Amino acid sequence: MRLPTGQRLPRTVWLLIAARAINRLGAFSLSFLTVLITTRFGASVATARLISAAFGLATIPSRLAGGRLSDRIGRRRTIVFGLVGCAVAQVGIAAADSLAVAAGFAVLLGLVFELYEPPSQAMIADAVGTTDRVRAYSLMNAALAAAGMGAGLLAASLGRWDLRWLFVADATTCLICALAVRVALPADLPAAHRLSEETAExxxxxxxxxxxxxxxxxxxxxxxxxxxxxxxxxxxxxxxxxxxxxxxxxxxxxxxxxxxxxxxxxxxxxxxxxxxxxxxxxxxxxxxxxxxxxxxxxxxxxxxxxxxxxxxxxxxxxxxxxxxxxxxxxxxxxxxxxxxxxxxxxxxxxxxxxxxxxxxxxxxxxxxxxxxxxxxxxxxxxxxxxxxxxxxxxxxxxxxxxxxxx
CATH class of the missing domain: 1.20.1250.20 (MFS general substrate transporter like domains)
Structure with a gap:
């Protein structure tokens, strides 16, 4: 049986989309990670690419951890934890005074970078019926695309000043997004505090x-x-x-x-x-x-x-x-x-x-x-x-x- 379509999406979905768009608006710094490493620390291009590859590799366990934490401790907690972690790592990269420190924070960024995705996607699935999920996920994709256009403009302006400010701006949007999620989204259910037998299976x-x-x-x-x-x-x-x-x-x-x-x-x-x-x-x-x-x-x-x-x-x-x-x-x-x-x-x-x-x-x-x-x-x-x-x-x-x- 088909359910009715065209219904208004719940407030939770719109808040998630708005918060994610804010976060995406600042997520332009990674494109400049190799440039920062080579110009600020005098590293070779090969070394910079190796650090970027380490970041990319770290995002795989990050996403898996995000899924497990989402089902275990709750959607909202996992989202906030991931965003705050990204902010800390971004500031660490901007403030790093050596290549080793910058590389360490880059890997840390990878380990927390994808924590947001599984719980936000799961929260959308929780908030809407099966007939509205395509529209909800498509709107999220559209919001990210629109924010990406604005991100390029911000990158062009801040990057001419100092590349480190790109990472500071990204950290700021992460914190704004985390605050919006913490204040506006529904609290996690008490059952999400523990790993139930059903979840364990x-x-x-x-x-x-x-x-x-x-x-x-x-x-x-x-x-x-x-x-x-x-x-x-x-x-x-x-x-x-x-x-x-x-x-x-x-x-x-x-x-x-x-x-x-x-x-x-x-x-x-x-x-x-x-x-x-x-x-x-x-x-x-x-x-x-x-x-x-x-x-x-x-x-x-x-x-x-x-x-x-x-x-x-x-x-x-x-x-x-x-x-x-x-x-x-x-x-x-x-x-x-x-x-x-x-x-x-x-x-x-x-x-x-x-x-x-x-x-x-x-x-x-x-x-x-x-x-x-x-x-x-x-x-x-x-x-x-x-x-x-x-x-x-x-x-x-x-x-x-x-x-x-x-």
Whole structure:
């Protein structure tokens, strides 16, 4: 049975989205971590990249810890702890007087950096019904995209003054976000203070359906990060300005924000989840194939709008489906397990992209990414059957049968 759609989202969801947007507004400092290390401490580029890689590696256990803490001590406590930890680490990097201290705080930042994500995603799942989760997660994605545009402007202004102030500004937004969460969001339930028997039995890594979602999500994350990393290099090899990638990514963010009303159109909201995934990956395929043949900024812009519409269909649906798979006591850990896809892709994407670009060229790079998207589009019905067979609960069988409304 389909539940009514188009209802107003709860206040908790809007507060989480607003707080996350504030935090994202300041989350531009990491792009300058290697620059700070090389300019302030005279380290080599290789050393700076090693420290950045250590940060990235630390985010994987950070996300897993966030899921466990979310289910054990409560959503709000975990969010506040993670944000305050990020603020401490950011200030530590800014105030560091040696390379060793800066590296230590960079690793600390990685260990607390992802604590926020699983409890915030779980809290959204707790606050809305299954039919509104796609819309709620899509709005979160849109808010992050919009805040990311403002973050670039702040980075451009503060970075000209002193790179250390970027980390101070980031720490400030973390503390503001933590305060907003602590004051405005509902308190954790008393039952969340202890690890119940039901929670102790949650084992996301043994859930076949979730592992299938993790595999496809990792491939999606790998493709998505190729766009973020390789687009500037691709523009340069096509005779365009690499800095124009900023314009293209801004256009992507605007498309995602402006496209939110589309998710409430009957034609889109009535799509079964499998069909929504298939359509999203098909649009990604078209957009990235456009990159393969583009030689003008206008063509790149058109391709960017197309794949961004695909992203609009995919992001909310993926998290809504994972939330539907999770047992009530394990939403945080399920979200954390699925979220490791981004950590894995973050390690693999720079290596795979640079090798493809260096040895095969721009056209082959984007044709390979488009082919991977096409494969993801083709296997969605099979994924739907696996997910539907996992459990007889209505929230999970919706993948292959009833639509999950936006």
């Amino acid at each position: 949650v084992a996301p890594w043994r859930d076949r359906a979730l592992m299938v979602m993790l595999a496809s999500g990792t491939l999606f994350a790998l493709i998505y990060l190729q766009i973020m990393i390789m687009l500037p290099l691709s523009l340069g090899q096509r005779g365009l300005q690499p800095a124009d990638a900023g314009l293209l990514l801004t256009a992507s963010a605007l498309t995602i924000v402006a496209g939110q009303p589309l998710l409430r159109w009957k034609l889109v909201s009535a799509l079964p989840t499998a069909a929504g995934f298939t359509s999203g990956y098909a649009l990604l395929t078209l957009g990235l194939a456009g990159y393969a043949v583009a030689h003008t900024l206008g063509f790149f812009l058109a391709a960017t709008v197309v794949w961004s519409l695909g992203d609009l269909l995919l992001m909310g649906r993926a998290y809504a489906l994972v939330a539907a798979l999770a047992p009530p006591a394990g939403t945080g850990r399920y979200m954390a397990a699925y979220g490791t896809s981004w950590g894995i892709a973050g390690i693999a994407a720079p290596l795979a992209g640079t090798q493809l670009l260096q040895h095969a060229g721009v056209t082959t790079l984007w044709i390979t990414m488009a082919t991977a998207c096409l494969a993801l589009s083709a296997i969605q019905p099979a994924i739907g059957r696996i997910v539907s067979a996992r459990t007889s609960q209505p929230a999970s069988t919706e993948y292959g049968a009833a639509p999950v409304s936006a």
